[in-house]
Amino acid sequence: MRSLANAGRLLLVGNSLRYVRYLDDFPVNPLNSLWTDTGISGFSDPKVYVVQTNAKVVQRCMLMTTDPGDLVLDPTCGSGTTAYVAEQWGRRWITMDVSRVPLALARQRLLTATFPWYELRDPRRGPEGGFVYRRKQDSRGREIGGLVPHVTLKNIAQGEEPEAETLVDRPESDASIVRVTGAFTVEAVIPAAVSAEEALAGAGSEAEAPYDVSDVDGQARLLEALRHSPVRLPQGETLSFRRVRSPARALALHAEAELGPEDNPQLVAFAFGPSHAPVTQDQVMQAAREAYARSYAALYVVGFAIEDAASRLIHESQSILPLSVRYVSASLDLQMGDLLRDNRASQVFAAIGSPEIRLVRLKGGRDGDALYQVELLGLDVFDPTALDSDKACDHRSGEDVPCWMLDTDYDQLTFRASQVFFPRTEAWNKLQRALRSTYEDELWKHLAGAASRPFPVGERRRIAVKVIDDRGNELLLSRDLSEAEIEP
Helix, strand or coil: CHHHHHCCCEEEECCEEEECCCHHHCCCCCCCCCCCCCCCCCCCCCCCCCCCCCHHHHHHHHHHHCCCCCEEEECCCCCCHHHHHHHHCCCEEEECCCCHHHHHHHHHHHHCCEEEEECECCCCCHHHHCECCCCCECCCCCECCCEEEECCHHHHHHCCCCEEEECCCCCCEEEEEEEECCCCCCCCCCCCCCCHHHHHHHHCCCCCCCCCCCCHHHHHHHHHHHHHCCEECCCCCEECCEEEECCCCCCCCCEEEEECCCCCCEEEEEEECCCCCCECHHHHHHHHHHHHHCCCCEEEEEECCECHHHHHHHHCHHHHCCCEEEEEEECHHHHHHHHCCHHHHHHCEEECCEEEEEEEEECCCHHHCCEEEEEEEEEEEECCCCCCHHHCEEEEEHHHCCEEEEECCCCCCCCCCCEEECCCCCCHHHHHHHCCCCCCHHHHHHHCCCECCCEECCCCCEEEEEEECCCCCEEEEEEEHHHCEECC
16 A cells, blocks of 8 residues: 555545546556447448448457457358458368358458468467567557556556557558458358259159149249339339230240330240259250240240350250240249338349350470460350340440459369459559559459460360459350460
8 A cells, every 4th residue: 555655556535546547558448348549430332222231330249259260150241341351361261151242342352452461479370379569659659458467456566567468450560561362262151053854854744844843833924023122224214014924825935025115025935944953955946946946036045043054045046946035034032032122123133144165275384284275255245135136236346344253173063263354443543553563564464354364274175254343143165175276
């Protein structure tokens, strides 16, 4: 007590003895359950989604519950905030979503992000070994480092050195180093396609049609959604079909509707793909033959995913199939049933196109191995309103797409992006400014271009190109290396 009195830490208030504390005894405050610094102010960007979360909230939760090197799982990816925060703070992460759009946003966000380089306590172990924290003060004597003294009355009374508290959000960083996102993969769980023969075999011998009996509930859900939901066009407009109904005694067709002027409508047909498998080439061919035999003006194939062979068949339909065929992408939200909200109706169906590439075998190559290169020539965007095949396609150049990726050794099951490009976006600008002194301008021109870097032959001798359009739809195209043209 005498030591405390000599230190001026005792105060008499009436008949009560109190102790004196100073702000610099402990320059931080413990967190409680009320976080007043994580709200969104009126000057910041407003919330777009109900589940949108301030990154500071995710960061605080992560720093409270995990250590560097721990694994963080986020089953609702959204725009990738959890993965972004985990990457920043040295946590491993897995994130997932049922829709392609948030995954595309998260992928671009991570690929173009920059982070501080934190000093590692044990560089051999990486972040798992922990970060370095030091005590530092600014010119005004305020504690700004990761270690802060915690002065207590016990320290003063006993003449002890105050204990140091670690602030886990203040590790030491090296300002001369810019860190980018580490290697990660984007994978999709895609069920194997079911052929017409397999569907018939599973349905039994009394089945009349391979598709009507395989997914009745899914087809009914698509039919009902088509009655109330317009199809989004590439230019941002919408197209609504009139008098959508089930056709009589159809085999491979599931709906018909009227399109065009009221006084002179044209009848078009729809074929619905399975809920948990991609549209197959065989289904497209059967539906096109039946639609032509029944004199429909056009056929729309609606699916949640589509095989590369089926996509190529639709793209070349004007020379192969007997009538105009268009693919319409259905949102995975339709598989949620009653969870689909009415205000999402305009985003249920979207008309998408097909990428066009040029695969070239380059001359020479190291050690006699052949090198190949892929160029994205463009994206054909189909207009569902144009029933004339010659006018139904709008071609965009390869430098006018938001993102495209290349898998140089495609196994036809899982797409693994070997090279990623963002031709029409300013997402690279921040990264370019941060790394300008490290990389030449030619690199940034390449990352924003339409031509890949040369690559050697893969084990499977097959490549795949995935293009993401303006609405987040992923369009896949694969080619065997034997189809490559020789560089002139």
